[in-house]
Amino acid sequence: MKKRTLRADILLILTATIWGFAFVAQRVGMDYVGPFTFNAVRFALGSLSLIPLLLFNHRQEIKYRKILPGRNRKMSLSAGCFAGLALYLGASLQQVGLIYTTAGKAGFITGLYVVIVPIMGLFWRQRPELGTWAGALLAAVGLYLLSVTGKFTISYGDLLVLAGAFFWASHVHLVGWFSARVGSIKLAFLQFAVCSFLSFITAFAVESISLQSILRGLLPILYGGFMSVGIAYTLQVVAQQEANPAHASIILSLESVFAAVGGWILLSETLPVRGLIGCGLMLSGMLLSQFNITADSLRTFMKAFPTRTTST
Incomplete structure (x- = not known):
């Protein structure tokens, strides 16, 4: 494994850990303020925490005469607006949904963006493999199993979080595309x-x-601002300069596991057996969706097991 790839994987795992426990902070925080x-x-705290790094990078650009031309400044602003809009929609749906569902369930449902990311690639003529x-x-x-009741209804909170998963998937694609063209700290800020x-x-409305x-x-x-936003999202942007969106999404999906652990330890959240089986299947699906399974690989696998012929 290349050194840069290993570094990116470590940063993404750390990001997933911080995000997972952030579900607990998000749920507790709404005991005091609205979503x-x-x-x-x-x-706001997350963006303010990046100002020192932003100023340092700006001084380095001046020192080495790497100030972006006007066209690239426009790309930076465009990148920030598109990524910020996707972030706002995903975060808003998730935060409102957490009022009506548990941190653990929200974590697993949000993790579905791992499956959605490669499927969304169809719009860019990317062909998902059989594993997807x-x-x-x-x-x-x-x-x-996790969210739909015996009456074939899904709770309002779970539905909102599920809708948010589509915007998280869009955000992964946008960050993956823009991070290679815009400075990571600038894009994050x-x-x-x-x-x-x-x-x-x-909120004012x-x-x-x-x-x-x-x-x-x-x-x-503060945890949501400095840890989940200021540190974790920035780590994501930095890491995705070395990792493609599908690879990044599978590692980031581990946030669902950390969310369930955090909800269990800190909020005493529990799931029935049906819900636990559902979580297991969802996590298995997230992992399987990232395996590069093709028709050719299946044929090669089957050839390894020759069929028996019977003589008459």
């Missing part, structure tokens, strides 16, 4: 700022914002 206020403040379709089928069965700005607008409430929920907000 849009929580996102607005935490993404098999993984999607397993994940769908797992989602049914811009997308956090855009997401925070949109969340503040929504539909929620009551009070400084006292924010201060009471400061601990989970």
